Amino acid sequence: MKSVHFLYRKEHEEYISDLMSVETKEEVLFHIYDSYEELSSLDFSAVSHLVVAGSLPTLKRAMEFAREHQISIGILPLPNQTKLAKILDLPKKKEDAFTMALKPCERKIDMFYCDDIPVISDVRIGNTSILKEFEYSYTSESLSKRLRLFWTAWREKNPLRHYRFSIKIGEDSPKTISAIGMIGLDYDNKSWVADALKNHLGGKDGQHILAVLAPTSLFQHFVAQPFILFWQKNGTQKLPKTLGFIKNNYIEVECDEPLEVI
Numbered sequence: 001m002k003s004v005h006f007l008y009r010k011e012h013e014e015y016i017s018d019l020m021s022v023e024t025k026e027e028v029l030f031h032i033y034d035s036y037e038e039l040s041s042l043d044f045s046a047v048s049h050l051v052v053a054g055s056l057p058t059l060k061r062a063m064e065f066a067r068e069h070q071i072s073i074g075i076l077p078l079p080n081q082t083k084l085a086k087i088l089d090l091p092k093k094k095e096d097a098f099t100m101a102l103k104p105c106e107r108k109i110d111m112f113y114c115d116d117i118p119v120i121s122d123v124r125i126g127n128t129s130i131l132k133e134f135e136y137s138y139t140s141e142s143l144s145k146r147l148r149l150f151w152t153a154w155r156e157k158n159p160l161r162h163y164r165f166s167i168k169i170g171e172d173s174p175k176t177i178s179a180i181g182m183i184g185l186d187y188d189n190k191s192w193v194a195d196a197l198k199n200h201l202g203g204k205d206g207q208h209i210l211a212v213l214a215p216t217s218l219f220q221h222f223v224a225q226p227f228i229l230f231w232q233k234n235g236t237q238k239l240p241k242t243l244g245f246i247k248n249n250y251i252e253v254e255c256d257e258p259l260e261v262i
Helices: 010-021 035-041 058-070 082-087 096-103 130-136 143-155 192-196 218-232
Strands: 003-008 027-033 047-052 070-074 125-127 164-168 175-179 183-187 208-213 244-248 251-255
Touching: 003 010, 010 027, 010 096, 035 058, 047 058, 058 070, 070 096, 125 218, 125 251, 164 244, 183 192, 218 244
Parallel strands: 003 027, 003 047, 047 070
Antiparallel strands: 125 183, 164 175, 164 251, 183 208, 208 244
């Protein structure tokens, strides 16, 4: 007999313990797991719906198993996963998020991969943000420390440096372009690039987007582009000249020198 299975790690037991007593229409079996291998050993033939609480790597692995075994999946965000909850449009209240996670949905959505790794938010290549490495600790620092971090990032990143990229779209021959960086995404992840390209995003069309950033001056990068994107919120759909995009189900990117991928 199939039932709903809820997977969580031992360290999150206290957070989800009160949910075990919630009355549900279907039987919910709660499982503590310690490794990815335990996920693969789960008898998916007895699973009608999968609910998972855990780290991003855990959620990604569970999504892959759900896709492989053709079962629906729900996600319960942890307290520190506020960005994840926002991206997936999940309720802020734990009990409401749990109720939503229990509801199976027959509609399929795209799975977005980068180098065979599932992506929940986006992929950033090159100089997409000179403060990307510092953003997690940036807001907690003093003003003087923030200014030092910004200056360090500016000097090290050289925000206007262009790279030579070779891009292969589907079965077409590779094309060469120049850009400071690129951002790959599949659906609205509440970022500025998703907001700029919202009319082209669709999580159920089997395609994803690669945004290409190619400013040639500080004015374009830090004044003109933000101004146009801000003005776009008031009706115009014109993209800044510094921003282009490619949409396809398969995009292969190569660069003639090593670049960080986040």
